Amino acid sequence: MTNSPYFTLAPQGGNDAAAIENLLDLAFGTDRFEKSSYLLRQGAEPVRALSLVLRRGAVLCGTIRFWPVIVGERARALLLGPLGVHPDYQGHGGGQILMQAGLSKAHGLGHELVFLVGDMAYYNRAGFARVPAGQVTMAGKFEPERLLYTELAEGALEGVNGMMKKVHAKGQKE
Numbered sequence: 001m002t003n004s005p006y007f008t009l010a011p012q013g014g015n016d017a018a019a020i021e022n023l024l025d026l027a028f029g030t031d032r033f034e035k036s037s038y039l040l041r042q043g044a045e046p047v048r049a050l051s052l053v054l055r056r057g058a059v060l061c062g063t064i065r066f067w068p069v070i071v072g073e074r075a076r077a078l079l080l081g082p083l084g085v086h087p088d089y090q091g092h093g094g095g096q097i098l099m100q101a102g103l104s105k106a107h108g109l110g111h112e113l114v115f116l117v118g119d120m121a122y123y124n125r126a127g128f129a130r131v132p133a134g135q136v137t138m139a140g141k142f143e144p145e146r147l148l149y150t151e152l153a154e155g156a157l158e159g160v161n162g163m164m165k166k167v168h169a170k171g172q173k174e
């Protein structure tokens with residue numbers, strides 16, 4: 001899936017969950033669960049086909065996932081995150097590999113609009129821009145200037161307004 005000489009890109013496997021949580025604790029800290037983007041993931045399921053990992057040999061050193069969300073009444077979109085690379089393996093292009101592969105697969109599956117909460121200085125490399133102030137909001141601890149988007153179909157953000165809400169996994173309640 002990638003021609004990086006350093007990493008192997010692969011779909012997330014059934015036994016990867018513990019290594020991913022460990023990696024995210026190291027990369028983001030254990031207080032990450034308070035963030036607005038985490039609230040949108042509780043009780044939801046990531047899009048399985050877009051859950052990717054990076055390995056170097058047998059070591060899991062990167063992870064990306066995408067979550068289905070609805071903005072306003074009915075605009076469907078994806079929320080990217082968390083994107084994380086193990087501190088020992090950062091700076092080798094892994095973050096960009098995961099993002100480009102994820103976005104390209106999402107486009108292939110017909111998704112048109114992707115949001116994330118993160119540092120503009122990093123994500124603008126992959127084509128993300130700030131959501132215009134007030135256009136889209138999130139519940140919880142929310143820093144509007146960190147809400148970014150990219151369009152996989154031209155004009156996909158046009159007319160998308162309101163609160164971002166999660167799409168519950170089947171059988172889950174609010």
Ligand SMILES: CC(C)(COP(=O)(O)OP(=O)(O)OC[C@H]1O[C@@H](n2cnc3c(N)ncnc32)[C@H](O)[C@@H]1OP(=O)(O)O)[C@@H](O)C(=O)NCCC(=O)NCCS
Nearest residue numbers: 027028083084085090091092093094095096118119121122
């Ligand atoms: C952000 C992250 C995914 C990048 O992974 P990575 O594999 O190291 O990234 P890449 O190798 O693709 O890119 C590295 C480049 O991004 C830059 N970069 C990394 N984090 C950055 C940030 N928060 N803001 C701006 N630039 C950043 C590095 O300085 C480096 O720059 P260079 O290419 O000019 O040397 C990884 O550092 C990580 O998991 N960090 C912990 C979480 C975090 O801090 N996220 C911040 C964004 S929300």
